[in-house]
Amino acid sequence: MKTTLLLLVMLILTSFYSYCGDKKIYSWKDKNGVLVFSDTPKVGATEVKLTSQTLSMPTIDTSILDEQQPVAAKSYKVAISSPADQDTVRENSGSVYVTSRITPRFENGFKIQLLVDGAVFAEPSNTSTFALRDVNRGEHTLQVKLFDPQGSVVSVSPISTFYMHRASSL
Numbered sequence: 001m002k003t004t005l006l007l008l009v010m011l012i013l014t015s016f017y018s019y020c021g022d023k024k025i026y027s028w029k030d031k032n033g034v035l036v037f038s039d040t041p042k043v044g045a046t047e048v049k050l051t052s053q054t055l056s057m058p059t060i061d062t063s064i065l066d067e068q069q070p071v072a073a074k075s076y077k078v079a080i081s082s083p084a085d086q087d088t089v090r091e092n093s094g095s096v097y098v099t100s101r102i103t104p105r106f107e108n109g110f111k112i113q114l115l116v117d118g119a120v121f122a123e124p125s126n127t128s129t130f131a132l133r134d135v136n137r138g139e140h141t142l143q144v145k146l147f148d149p150q151g152s153v154v155s156v157s158p159i160s161t162f163y164m165h166r167a168s169s170l
Contacts, residue, residue, distance in 0.1 A: 023039055024039065024041075024047055024048075025037055025039060025047070025048040026038055026039070026040070026041045026042065026045035026046065026047055026048065027045060027046055027048050028042055028044055028045040028046070074104060076102060076103070076106065076146055076154050076155040077102070077103050077155055078100055078101070078102045078112070078144050078145075078146045078155045078156070078157045079100065079101050079144075079157050079158065080099070080100050080142050080143075080144055080157055080160040081099050081100060082097065082098065082099040083096065083098070083142075083162040084160070084162075085158075085160040085161060085162075086161055086162070086163075087162045087163070088162070088163040088164075088165050089135075089163070089164050089165065090165045090166075091164070092166050092167050093134075094132075094133065094134040094135040094136070094164065095132065095133055095134075095135070096131075096132040096135050096162070096164065097129060097130070097131055097132075098114060098129070098130040098131075098132060098142055099128065099129050099130075100112060100114075100128045100129075100130075100157065101128070102128060102146060102155075106146065109148070109149030110126070110146060110147065110148060110149065110154070111125060111126055111146075112124060112125060112126070112127070112128055112144055112145070112146055112147070113125075113144070113145045113147065114130045114143075114144055115142070115143040115144070115145065116132065116140060116141070116142060117140055117141055118141065118143075124145075124147050135164045136164065136166075137164050137165065137166045138163070138164060139161060139162075139163055139164075140161070140162055140163075141159050141160065141161050142159070142160045142161075142162065143156065143157055143158075143159050143160070144156070144157040145157075
């Protein structure tokens with residue numbers, strides 16, 4: 001009885017093993033042209049013949065994925081956008097708002113400094129707009145310097161000239 005039971009169990013296990021080994025694989029291309037593999041046949045699918053039960057994939061060198069690409073240093077450009085070069089500002093109070101433009105947009109820690117008539121107007125700050133008060137009549141030059149977080153000059157704008165027009169006190 002024991003040998004018959006053992007033989008029956010061995011026969012069942014062998015049939016399961018052979019059933020698993022007889023799986024068929026089919027392939028076809030879907031509507032997007034992507035190659036699809038499945039164990040379920042579909043109209044137009046072709047059967048894939050396997051030569052062995054074990055499949056092995058060749059190893060791929062993934063070390064190229066770990067390499068850090070060198071970061072290209074950004075080239076900053078700074079310019080005075082307002083008042084425009086050779087503009088006349090008509091303001092009796094002598095107030096002028098100077099606006100600068102930095103490209104690409106500067107990062108945290110960068111500072112901007114305004115020079116009026118070649119002299120420093122204020123300490124470097126993180127704003128690109130400056131308010132000048134009580135500017136005398138006549139010709140004035142503006143220039144902007146851009147500093148990185150370490151305090152090094154990154155870019156300097158071209159000199160821009162504007163003319164202040166105020167009503168005479170006479």
